[in-house]
Amino acid sequence: MQIEKQIEAMRREKKILLMTHQIIGYPDFAANEKAIECFYNNGVDLIELQIPFSDPIADGPVFTKSNQAVLEKGIKVSDCLKFIERMARKYPIPFLVMTYYNILYQYGVEAFIDRCKEIGVQGTIVPDAPLDEARAYYDYSRQQGLAAVSIATPYSDPKRLQEIADIGSGFIYYVPRKGVTGSKTTFDSEILDGIQKAKKETGKTIAVGFGIQGPGDVAHLIGTADIAIIGSKIQLVLETEGLSGLDQFLGDIARVNKEE
Amino acid sequence: MKNEMINYLGQNGYFGAYGGRYVPEILIPAVDELNQAFQEILRDEDFYKQYYNLLMDFSGRPTPLTYAAGLSAYFGKAKIFIKREDLNHSGAHKINNVLGQGLLMKKLGKTRVIAETGAGQHGVATAIMAAKMGFQATIYMGAEDAERQYANVFWMKQLGAEVVPVTTGTATLKDAINEALRDWAGNFDNTHYALGTACGPRPFPEMVTFFQSVISKEMKKQINDICGKNPDRIYACLGGGSNAMGAFVEFLQEPGVELVAVEAGGKGEASGKHASRIAYAKAKTGVSQGYKTLFLQDDDGQMLDTWSISAGLDYVGVSPILAHLAETKRVRVLAATDAEVIEAFKLIISKEGLIPALESTHAFAGIFKEIADTKPEDVIVVNMSGRGDKDIFNIGEALQDQGWKTFVTERGKAYAD
Ligand SMILES: Cc1ncc(COP(=O)(O)O)c(C=O)c1O
Numbered sequence: 001m002q003i004e005k006q007i008e009a010m011r012r013e014k015k016i017l018l019m020t021h022q023i024i025g026y027p028d029f030a031a032n033e034k035a036i037e038c039f040y041n042n043g044v045d046l047i048e049l050q051i052p053f054s055d056p057i058a059d060g061p062v063f064t065k066s067n068q069a070v071l072e073k074g075i076k077v078s079d080c081l082k083f084i085e086r087m088a089r090k091y092p093i094p095f096l097v098m099t100y101y102n103i104l105y106q107y108g109v110e111a112f113i114d115r116c117k118e119i120g121v122q123g124t125i126v127p128d129a130p131l132d133e134a135r136a137y138y139d140y141s142r143q144q145g146l147a148a149v150s151i152a153t154p155y156s157d158p159k160r161l162q163e164i165a166d167i168g169s170g171f172i173y174y175v176p177r178k179g180v181t182g183s184k185t186t187f188d189s190e191i192l193d194g195i196q197k198a199k200k201e202t203g204k205t206i207a208v209g210f211g212i213q214g215p216g217d218v219a220h221l222i223g224t225a226d227i228a229i230i231g232s233k234i235q236l237v238l239e240t241e242g243l244s245g246l247d248q249f250l251g252d253i254a255r256v257n258k259e260e
Numbered sequence: 261m262k263n264e265m266i267n268y269l270g271q272n273g274y275f276g277a278y279g280g281r282y283v284p285e286i287l288i289p290a291v292d293e294l295n296q297a298f299q300e301i302l303r304d305e306d307f308y309k310q311y312y313n314l315l316m317d318f319s320g321r322p323t324p325l326t327y328a329a330g331l332s333a334y335f336g337k338a339k340i341f342i343k344r345e346d347l348n349h350s351g352a353h354k355i356n357n358v359l360g361q362g363l364l365m366k367k368l369g370k371t372r373v374i375a376e377t378g379a380g381q382h383g384v385a386t387a388i389m390a391a392k393m394g395f396q397a398t399i400y401m402g403a404e405d406a407e408r409q410y411a412n413v414f415w416m417k418q419l420g421a422e423v424v425p426v427t428t429g430t431a432t433l434k435d436a437i438n439e440a441l442r443d444w445a446g447n448f449d450n451t452h453y454a455l456g457t458a459c460g461p462r463p464f465p466e467m468v469t470f471f472q473s474v475i476s477k478e479m480k481k482q483i484n485d486i487c488g489k490n491p492d493r494i495y496a497c498l499g500g501g502s503n504a505m506g507a508f509v510e511f512l513q514e515p516g517v518e519l520v521a522v523e524a525g526g527k528g529e530a531s532g533k534h535a536s537r538i539a540y541a542k543a544k545t546g547v548s549q550g551y552k553t554l555f556l557q558d559d560d561g562q563m564l565d566t567w568s569i570s571a572g573l574d575y576v577g578v579s580p581i582l583a584h585l586a587e588t589k590r591v592r593v594l595a596a597t598d599a600e601v602i603e604a605f606k607l608i609i610s611k612e613g614l615i616p617a618l619e620s621t622h623a624f625a626g627i628f629k630e631i632a633d634t635k636p637e638d639v640i641v642v643n644m645s646g647r648g649d650k651d652i653f654n655i656g657e658a659l660q661d662q663g664w665k666t667f668v669t670e671r672g673k674a675y676a677d
């Protein structure tokens with residue numbers, strides 16, 4: 001699988017990789033593109049693009065409102081896919097598509113995976129597709145060589161954790177706490193132990209997302225997580241400090257890889 | 261007998277193609293824990309006794325089955341009987357489910373309950389249960405619904421519940437469900453999500469049906485005592501599906517009983533402003549809010565805006581059990597428009613001296629549309645899921661009642677001063 005090799009190669013260069021998140025169409029495509037350019041210029045390693053859904057139950061207030069704002073403008077899934085295609089051709093960074101299961105289901109799960117592959121996407125993340133319900137999605141993705149990232153939490157018991165590791169591909173998205181996206185996570189020793197355990201038991205690449213606020217959190221994850229994922233905070237930085245603020249924010253994060 | 265019901269309803273949380281538990285991974289332990297507890301109580305006769313005693317003692321069960329002499333004489337066709345869920349404490353069938361889930365919460369050792377509410381009936385029922393059992397309660401309600409049904413918001417607050425108006429999405433029931441799921445994902449350690457209808461991830465559809473089955477258990481005995489036979493038809497309104505499942509479930513295995521569910525036709529099929537998933541055949545199978553069912557959605561899979569004069573039927577999905585029963589033709593589904601509902605309401609109140617909830621009035625409107633095809637020896641039972649007091653603002657407006665308008669305006673003025 002392509003993305004797994006890419007991650008492995010990138011990991012040799014850096015102590016921790018960074019994945020950033022954008023909601024496609026929020027506030028508009030032009031702003032998304034500028035943000036992505038800023039990600040690229042700051043050495044972001046992976047980019048997660050979210051196709052909006054009307055009922056995003058894994059998302060907190062920040063993302064819920066932006067999902068809705070995009071849909072109110074009448075932006076369609078096809079518009080999002082076109083945008084992703086253009087970005088994937090323009091920037092040599094692995095792109096992943098995050099969305100909810102119904103978007104794939106209505107498109108046709110296999111057709112959606114095929115389309116993602118066609119437009120140069122490396123993988124998908126679908127938070128409401130638990131392994132027991134969406135086996136076909138995981139299996140077909142694997143067959144097609146596209147990563148279907150599965151999700152683990154501190155509450156996944158050892159047996160389920162193994163199943164999550166086996167069914168998914170690319171890497172494991174580890175949600176370190178209860179709740180939805182957005183609010184801050186305190187990366188205490190219990191959480192770090194959980195991440196370490198997940199890594200040891202599965203032997204997979206572990207990406208940690210939900211509630212990462214800045215360089216401090218990312219630095220804290222070095223040595224346990226392989227990838228840090230920043231979502232809501234990026235949107236907030238953009239909203240309050242604009243592109244230059246984002247540039248600075250990402251620059252500060254990039255520096256954690258250089259610190260001793 | 262009780263677990264047998266589950267056997268014919270579905271397998272592993274699926275009812276034909278519908279059901280499942282499409283929740284974020286963080287909620288898997290919560291739905292697992294709940295499902296395990298539910299499977300245990302299904303086999304526990306003592307739990308059921310405790311539950312039914314509580315319903316008798318606190319809610320007023322069994323509810324009567326009233327012969328609708330006025331309506332039956334007016335039409336001169338089938339005899340109509342009314343199952344009086346309006347006589348439950350809090351005025352609707354919702355309390356049956358909530359008291360059951362409250363006892364389950366105690367078993368699970370949870371101390372906080374969250375719920376979503378549309379019309380407010382489920383919210384009030386949950387707030388009552390929490391007050392009685394000593395739980396903390398948070399109720400999510402679409403901001404639009406909170407406005408339409410403020411009387412119920414008032415009661416929830418008096419009962420000590422926190423009411424959170426939800427402004428995301430369409431600001432109605434579905435968004436309240438999303439918000440409740442998000443809260444649950446953050447707090448399942450001490451919090452139980454008391455879903456109010458036969459929807460959502462496993463085990464909610466089965467569990468809510470199980471707790472609402474008291475309706476048809478009583479109904480079956482009562483109608484047989486009065487008429488010496490099962491009803492020929494049963495009508496129930498269909499929002500999420502809890503009162504319909506409650507009214508139907510004991511008769512599913514009785515092929516002679518025709519089961520009819522009535523959805524909200526809103527402003528009519530052509531208007532696009534309705535909440536009819538099945539009767540207008542406008543819904544498609546999809547996955548949202550933790551389960552797979554028929555949803556009103558666009559080609560991309562985005563959920564559509566719905567409309568009904570009754571907040572309680574204004575929901576974009578439908579119980580996976582009913583989606584399956586409709587597909588297999590065991591349940592027939594109709595829609596009644598807002599206008600038909602208002603006409604039906606006038607008839608019921610004048611002929612029977614009963615004040616049904618606008619939700620329940622849909623079931624009556626369904627009968628009135630079809631009663632011409634019945635014979636005088638036929639027996640129809642309608643499940644009057646709730647009483648209409650809460651709807652006084654909407655009904656006053658719909659009937660263009662001048663006295664009511666004057667009263668509201670004067671009151672408003674008095675407060676404004
Ligand atoms: C009185 C009454 N009837 C019916 C309903 C619709 O729900 P369900 O289809 O779950 O019975 C509601 C929902 O709030 C209600 O309050």
